[in-house]
Amino acid sequence: MRPDVELIGVTKRYGHGPAAVDGISLAIPAGSYCCLLGPSGCGKTSTLRMIAGHETVSEGDILLSGRNVTLLPPAARGTAMMFQSYALFPHLTALENIAFGLRMRGVGKAERLARAAEFLRLVQLGAMADRLPAQLSGGQQQRVALARALITRPKVLLLDEPLSALDPFLRTQMREELKRLQRELGITFIHVTHGQEEAMALSDMAVVMDQGRIAQAAPPREIFEKPASAFVARFIGGHNVLELPGGRFAVRTDRTRLAPPPGGASLAGQVAAVEYQGAAVRVVVRAPDGQTAEALLPDGLFHAAPVAPGEAATLGWDAQDAHPLSPNA
Structure with missing residues (x-):
């Protein structure tokens, strides 16, 4: 056509x-x-x-x-x-x-x-x-x-x-x-x-x-x-863009959790912010190297094991949820 x-x-x-x-x-x-x-x-x-x-x-x-x-x-x-x-x-x-x-x-x-x-x-x-x-x-x-x-x-x-x-x-x-x-x-x-x-x-x-x-x-x-670049992932929202030993990748915030899954990847750090959004709660974690990542958690899941700013926390995700990005993208 x-x-x-x-x-x-x-x-x-x-x-x-x-x-x-x-x-x-x-x-x-x-x-x-x-x-x-x-x-x-x-x-x-x-x-x-x-x-x-x-x-x-x-x-x-x-x-x-x-x-x-x-x-x-x-x-x-x-x-x-x-x-x-x-x-x-x-x-x-x-x-x-x-x-x-x-x-x-x-x-x-x-x-x-x-x-x-x-x-x-x-x-x-x-x-x-x-x-x-x-x-x-x-x-x-x-x-x-x-x-x-x-x-x-x-x-x-x-x-x-x-x-x-x-x-x-x-x-x-x-x-x-x-x-x-x-x-x-x-x-x-x-x-x-x-x-x-x-x-x-x-x-x-x-x-x-x-x-x-x-x-x-x-x-x-x-x-x-499948965002084509770090710019697209950041602009479109709802993604973490991270540099880890395996390279640069994007992972959706709604696929990120406060407990690392078996065999998955993770980012450890300190809770920088907690934002209640009604049906979901946004949790931001800052790693020692300055990188930040966030998880968008269902309200019930968050309140079953809540965290507060300043506490230690580890964000995790399944390996298949990480979308690789070009180092120059």
Whole structure:
């Protein structure tokens, strides 16, 4: 199957400094949900904006459905972009905001409003048609912005940190909504986020970026089970990255325990922190050489044999749970 989006050696430079995006190549399968993630300044937003046509490409090519769009303006690409700020028109109702893209394309008033009403129902806001943006909650404004982007029936929807302004409860709700819409519409979503949990929850393909390059691109479970480097293991979270006589490796914190298993590996030291997280308790141990490791223990297991900061403790894990890392990764 031909990918919906293909980047071939794409580079973006601003001035004379290091490249913001440095020769990346990526194929995003048709109808998939792809998340670009990484720390601030890693190049993820520049990559999204180049796909949209809002930034020029310094080198390389961008293909959408096999068509080279590198030099095309945004309106000619078959993409739509949902911005972090939502950018709703304050003087237009929710219905009119959604219909605006069709208005710009010359669609008659009756038809565009009818289609806008259909997309309001799609995002479960049918009763909010006459409200102005100021009369909507943050989550409702986001749904309006989403419907406005979708009404032009793009082949690819581009989302720039769309959940960052929402509270945690609403963020979880909107994650579910985004995934539902992507499945129902069957179009490719490319979503920029710095949230590891968000990327894991949403993506079919997660692309971890670092310093303008792709550190790993794979399904989220593969990234979590087999991080390609120490950077990926640390950034994605939930891993200890350790240097022991056998080499460097990553081991998941939920596979680490306070009692070394027979035949397994271990790290002895002193408890540096204990953090209660409800269903689990996080225990951090610092070894004499300065390395730290943590275990994420089920609440009941921890309280059956609790430890406190300052006490001696040994963390252990089964040998098969240690994922080897390249010494230079």
